[in-house]
Amino acid sequence: MDPIEEYCRNITRREFFSKMAVGAGAIAFGDLLTRDGYASAENPLKYGQMGAPHFAPKAKRVIYLFQNGGPSQLDIFDYKPGLKQKFDQDLPDSVRQGQRVTGMTSGQNRFPVAPSIFEFKKYDNNQDGLWVSELYPHTASMAHEMCVMYGMHTDAINHVPGITFLQTGHQQPGRPAMGSWMSYGLGSANDNLPSYVVMISQGYGNMQAISSNLWSSGFLPSEHQGINFRGAGDPVLYLSDPKGMNRTDRRRMLDAIADLNQEEYHRTKDDEIMARISQYEMAYRMQVSVPELTDLSDEDEDTLALYGPDVHTPGSYAYNCIMARRMAERGVRFVQLYNRGWDQHGNLPNEIKKQCKASDQPQAGLLKDLKRRGMLDETLVVWGGEFGRGVYSQGKLTEENYGRDHHPKCFTMWMAGGGVKPGITYGQTDEYSYNILDGGIHVHDLHATMFHLLGINHEKLTYRYQGRDFRLTDVHGKIVKDILA
Known part of the structure; x- marks a missing residue:
């Protein structure tokens, strides 16, 4: 594996924000291009294995x-x-x-x-x-x-x-x-x-x-x-923090677990460990995004009526x-x-x-x-x-x-x-x-x-x-x- 690619795959969230402040604007711009399907050899930042569709979707x-x-x-x-x-x-x-x-x-x-x-x-x-x-x-x-x-x-x-x-x-x-x-x-x-x-x-x-x-x-x-x-309770299991834990505590816990997982990855080179870190981070972000997603209060009555009484x-x-x-x-x-x-x-x-x-x-x-x-x-x-x-x-x-x-x-x-x-x-x-x-x-x-x-x-x-x-x-x-x- 290319050393730069391995570095990018293995970098933790904490390392990213501490070392990559310079050039964040360019990265964000590249991110927007990639998400619209425009990744290329000139813009190698990739989301997904393909990097970009094989042809115009x-x-x-x-x-x-x-x-x-x-x-x-x-x-x-x-x-x-x-x-x-x-x-x-x-x-x-x-x-x-x-x-x-x-x-x-x-x-x-x-x-x-x-x-x-x-x-x-x-x-x-x-x-x-x-x-x-x-x-x-x-x-x-x-x-x-x-x-x-x-x-x-x-x-x-x-x-x-x-x-x-x-x-x-x-x-x-x-x-x-x-x-x-x-x-x-x-x-x-x-x-x-x-x-x-x-x-x-x-x-x-x-x-x-x-x-x-x-x-x-x-x-x-x-x-x-x-x-x-x-369809009942939390839309996603374990979305809510346990009693006694606030969002700051959850962030500190995830950072500590990420550090331990990072050490284990360097020892075993098991890609599933990196997937686990990614999943933990997604779960943390979903604690904010999912409640907004499932709140229908911003839907007007005409839209709701389209879908019927249920x-x-x-x-x-x-x-x-x-x-x-x-x-x-x-x-x-x-x-x-x-x-x-x-x-x-x-x-x-x-x-x-x-x-x-x-x-x-x-x-x-x-x-x-x-x-x-x-x-x-x-x-x-x-x-x-x-x-x-x-x-x-x-x-x-x-x-x-x-x-x-x-x-x-x-x-x-x-x-x-x-x-x-x-x-x-x-x-x-x-x-x-x-x-x-x-x-x-x-x-x-x-x-x-x-x-x-x-x-x-x-x-x-x-x-x-x-x-x-x-x-x-x-x-x-x-x-x-x-x-x-």
């Missing part, structure tokens, strides 16, 4: 609205009116094509077709029109901003590997999450907030368990892991959506919202009504809010779950009630802003929404395309671990150029 940040559990594309976006004539008929073998099903339906004697009971309406989206069910009127009102992708498909058929695959590019846990890769590559745009934040809201259906593995930094340095903002309830989807916008304003690179409750194997019509009602207005409000603030063009908003739902009923089928099992070979996601074409649909499915006829997008393709919009060549952002260069897309992934603006 369309998006500076991502808000990922992950619908945990697998929303039914048949009941929301993928309109199949012809299915009403096929009610309770067996799904043809020519359609199923021997595709695997889960253990929950593999023992069924029949696979009866279950048409959606919900009405669909065509909305203007600048193209041929977008069909959306009555469950999502607010979201449908933003059709002119959305790129709806019907041909999503994945390798996983069960929740844990499916969710893990969408977040990390691999079905087995242990790999870095997408947000961690972004943080590692592009760095932070705000010294006082994490570059990767996670928030969770509870829904109204069967809620699959999620864990911190989904926002782990894996084998990347630990300062790139996602920070989970909670906007003041911490942990609700509405609250998390407005928090996502506030974080995006403050430079957080990657905001991940986990919206639980979409695992509707039975009683789907009743559960999906509640789930959609809770999520419809907040996510539409988020798009409207970003648009009117001039932020949508530079913010990539992504919506979707780990897979879709099958056309056949799981369990008993009636004209008013049915359930749907997992379906990985065909589901719907949408994106908006951040360099994707607004007001389009992409891909086509068969009459049963069971197979993709055109415009298939694999999970690796989605990741490659998202990274492209952020100015990242997904093949070049790698990390050497155990003798191999790893990347988010592994050895796969192609950019879906047809959806790029």
